[in-house]
Amino acid sequence: MTEPLLKVDDLRVAFSTARGELEAIKGVSFEVLPGETLAIVGESGSGKSTIAASLNRLLASNGRISGGSVRFDGAEITTMAERDLNSLRGAQIGLVPQDPMSNLNPMHRIGDQILEVLRAHGAGGENKRQRVVELLEMVGIPDAEQRIDQYPHEFSGGMRQRVLIAMGLACQPRLLIADEPTSALDVTVQRRVLDRLDALTEELGASVILITHDLPLAVERADRVLVMYRGEVVEQGAAKQILEQPKHEYTKRLVEAAPSFMTTSLVEKPAAGAAAGAGAAAGGADADPEPFARVTGLGKSYRIRGQAEPFWAAREVSFTIPRGRTVSIVGESGSGKSTTARVLLGLEDATEGTVEIAGDDISTLKRRELMGIRRKVQPVFQNPFASLDPRYTVAELIEEPLKVHRIGSRAERAKKVGQLLDDVMLAADYGPRYPHQLSGGQRQRVAIARALALDPDLVVLDEAVSALDVLVQAQILELLTDLQRDLGLSYLFISHDLAVVRMISHEVHVMQRGRIVESGTPEQIFEQPQAECTRELLAAIPGLNL
Template sequence: MEATGDELILRSVSYQAAKNGTTMPVLEVVDLEVAFRSSTGMVPAVRKANFTVYPGQTIAIVGESGSGKSTAAAAVIGLLPGTGKVVGGRILFQGHDITELSKKQYVELRGSHIGMVPQDPMSNLNPVWKIGFQVKEALTANNLAKGREKERVVELLEEAGLPDAARRAKQYPHEFSGGMRQRALIAMGFAGEPKLLIADEPTSALDVTVQRRILDHLNNLTEKSDTSVLFITHDLGLAAERASHLVVMHRGRVVESGPALDILKQPKHPYTQRLVAAAPSLASHRIQAALDRGETSDELLTHGMADPDEYEEIIRASHLTKIFDVRGAKGDAKKLKAVDDVSFTLRRGTTLALVGESGSGKSTVANIILNLIDPTEGKVFYQGTDLSTLNKRELFDMRAKLQVVFQNPYGSLDPMFSVYRCIEEPLLVHHIGSRKEREERVASLLDAVALPRSAMRRYPGELSGGQRQRVAIARALALKPEIIVLDEAVSALDVLVQEQILQLLAEIQHSSHLTYLFITHDLAVVRQMADEIVVMQSGRVVETGTVDDIFDNPREAYTRDLIEAIPGRTIPLWTGE
């Protein structure tokens, strides 16, 4: 369950009492320093870090990518990459310094004493092994449940909240949803009944409602077993909701630590203040506070909350239905209705957000709008023209008007192409401009997305995630489109980078009068970005309205569940005053 402010205060008081009493910490990190070997010598990654975890306590380490939070956690569990090394300080686990353990001793420590739930379940589960076998491996490694491994595997999966665990244990990872795979990793993390569990971004790839269920269950398991948790995340709102104590890291250093409520209400370090201000999970608080102060919509982060009725129709989806032919578990042919009678209107110069959990049909609708797949029934109209009546040449020209920015900026950019070639490519495909004119266009696009012109000579692998997404946006703008489909375009980014990209999108929309179709499961970002919202569930539209109508007066229980699942929404915070 979500922790209220009062509950967090009580937790902080009890742990402070434990600290002042005789309770021994489960984990105490003292002046920890970690460095990585490079061709130029040792490069510091963690500098003089200090934090303490008591029995049953949840501590969250927060910070953006590169802050050192995951490196510090990896040092605790002895899983630093080959070039990484603890070069200073101490890591005390139950009073014993573990920094000098041998590999064999660390193997004995992991699992049975310190467990871990990693970030990406698909990367951390073997695709060719059944789920049950992989959970059984965790038991075997810790010499547990001898003679009754099969029964214990089912028990662990059930305890992790996986329904029909006996059957599911016989399935492979690709047969599981993201949430189910994460539950399997939780079962593996708890197999050795550890005293300390490290949860490294355990839900960052999940929808908010699935995220809440997973974290609620993780909380129940840790309370039941009195397991301490070291929670690693870049989402300050999520951290504050789930932990009693926050440790904020920036460029390898702990810049601030203390009770979660204290840091949210009165962040002292400028970096912490930036995190609080940027956290999308706390966006509702910021927007409401701004409105309470009498600020207009234009003074907020984006143009949002304008009256959409003032704008002309540019796209109309009319009774869209899409049915896919799929194979059942026994190889039999089945029909899957992914989209079921969906209708909405997208107005010029506004942002419409299509929201819903994975499998709701929102991305399928976006693909229909982009002419990437044909609807089984229904039509899409662009400025009143039925797209199904266009010939191939007309559709090709039409695609220049509709561009897309995908979720994974690295996956959507050819790693063999320079930044210049990535952005120039759509101009070449549509035979636009001379070589010199294309060079000038690419340079102006880099200016528009706030990247230096020197970046055009670099390759995607040399850029950060935020820089790659700026390149993807520049490429989408190359053909001067009227509509951009943003398919989870910021969900893979850290909160500070995410805020920068949202601000950039808002500025470009304002200057170019662009129209956005925003596909996302993250209602916290929608609150900042959208004018209108279409809520989808199981292929159908369950609710539509302006962003204020949906957030202030949601009519459907499903919509209320999505909003209530936004982490940190019940926690008071610093307003910058």
């Protein structure tokens, strides 16, 4: 019998809170063999990331391992001296955290941050800069030689996540803990990165703990799957067995909720004979031929240090968003999706072209008029931790837009906050909590509740469900479609999850290198793709051929 590289036995983790001690992990046991990939799946808040933090003792200051054992290569982690732990972290046990913006220093260049990892562990050889370039190329960052000297804000969300993966792999660890390592990545880059992780496992005999809410991804990539629910392991076994023959009721719900191309569309299609490009208005009223938003010839360029020519993040982008309809933009990380969204939101100025909201060209509006537009158009961003002020409670965050726009009395706003928390499936006792006390998925639900506070006409959702486990994701998608039906809401939905895009969209645009290369209904795009990049995106969907 091969000795396990990692052996966790009856692990218990507790957190000190204002309401007393909370036991977050309740007697979890599992093993990871050399060269094995174990996936840990479960809903947001189930304890997946807490286990990851426990394995190299990186729990929050109010957390502690209250019982059990964690043995890495025979050495007991729970009682190990801090100096010995530091020699393990990074070198022997690599970590890819979930949130790139809070784990990358905005003041330091990307290359310097990876160099720091190599220097700390004496890795990389004599030419460490070349090793950094190789690492960036390995995780799929183009023009790595030039981009090594850029800062995190000059990278897209997906590219920042790839930098974290490069840092986790820098010292070729024997165990890599990957906490939602590809939640910010489009499927083609996700496939490339996970193929590299597979190669690492095979070449070096390294082990991987893959923490994910994507069950098809877990089944496709892992040897075994461990399912967690409320701090306990409810089921574990061979990956395909978990998918095909789930035993626990919770696992069955996860399997049923996982979006796939077999999932029925959630949206109401426009009635036969409706005007082309028109959306069905709320409550099944007559189709409205007038789009709520119109983007025409949009271009956005940036100046990059050391380059004479500007970099065009978006070019000649044109589309409309009819009232009561969902328009989705898909494409690889860095294809221009989020740039287009930021310009539409008025967060950045267009270099060329126009954006019209409710018939008004936003570039011509005065400040007070722009305030009115921003009440009608609300964003939900990809990274909830960066978009939520850590000094505000959940209730204050949701109430803030109501106060800014001077809506309602204090009592009316409190009632509205309670209703919004209920809408996004958060209990009322979440109101007094702060963002750092929530899981990633819970933070995203707060961001969605805040966006809905002003009863907007258009919500721009930039990877808004990528951090959610499949059960909460299904609930949020149903909520969004219910609100669309009841209120006539319009959505611009930006995502790399094509199965979700197919479920929620009326129209889909595929972007590549800043341009729209293909447009059509979900059926046209996914069943008869014309562009090569669309076919590549479809071919890379995890679990499609399981």
